[in-house]
Amino acid sequence: MRLTQNYPNDTDLFLSISSGRAKWTWGDGVALTTVTAFLYFSIRMALRAPMAIEGPAISLSPAMLPLYAGFSFLRMLTAYVMSMAFSLWYGSLAASNRRAEQILLPLLDVLQSVPILSFLPVVLLGPSAFLSQNIASEFASVVLIFTSQAWNLAFAWYQAQKTVPGELREVASNFRFSPWLRFRTVELPLRVSA
Numbered sequence: 001m002r003l004t005q006n007y008p009n010d011t012d013l014f015l016s017i018s019s020g021r022a023k024w025t026w027g028d029g030v031a032l033t034t035v036t037a038f039l040y041f042s043i044r045m046a047l048r049a050p051m052a053i054e055g056p057a058i059s060l061s062p063a064m065l066p067l068y069a070g071f072s073f074l075r076m077l078t079a080y081v082m083s084m085a086f087s088l089w090y091g092s093l094a095a096s097n098r099r100a101e102q103i104l105l106p107l108l109d110v111l112q113s114v115p116i117l118s119f120l121p122v123v124l125l126g127p128s129a130f131l132s133q134n135i136a137s138e139f140a141s142v143v144l145i146f147t148s149q150a151w152n153l154a155f156a157w158y159q160a161q162k163t164v165p166g167e168l169r170e171v172a173s174n175f176r177f178s179p180w181l182r183f184r185t186v187e188l189p190l191r192v193s194a
Contacts, residue, residue: 048129079145091157112151
């Protein structure tokens with residue numbers, strides 16, 4: 001697509017760029033309202049958060065190591081299952097809907113660029129305002145593990161969806177595969193074997 005396709009001539013393109021005044025659209029209003037609401041609710045929750053968060057009492061006994069390892073495994077497993085479910089849904093939606101792709105991919109790119117530990121104050125202090133500190137800290141650890149995996153998995157699944165050969169999609173459509181059968185026999189085996 002040529003850059004000047006929407007402009008009758010190069011002079012109109014130059015005037016639209018050099019005017020320096022961008023027109024506000026409804027999308028700008030939605031973005032501004034969303035950011036304002038997010039900031040407002042974040043400040044309200046921060047005011048209700050405890051001044052200090054005490055960690056759980058940890059036993060240094062070697063007999064407790066298997067229990068702690070089991071808790072860590074459950075946290076990682078929970079975050080991984082959530083990451084996979086999110087990635088399959090998000091990547092499939094972005095790959096199958098052109099309009100959604102234009103919104104979801106830049107959003108995912110921005111979220112991926114945010115350092116994981118910068119989510120820590122939000123996901124720890126926010127839930128601490130209305131949950132017990134032990135539950136809030138468990139929730140925060142699962143969310144941080146989720147954010148370390150979900151963005152890359154979503155991008156990988158999106159790319160996998162975009163590279164499924166059209167012939168396979170056509171065969172699945174002609175044989176009227178259900179979404180589950182299409183996923184199980186066309187999309188997933190193609191990605192596993194690649």
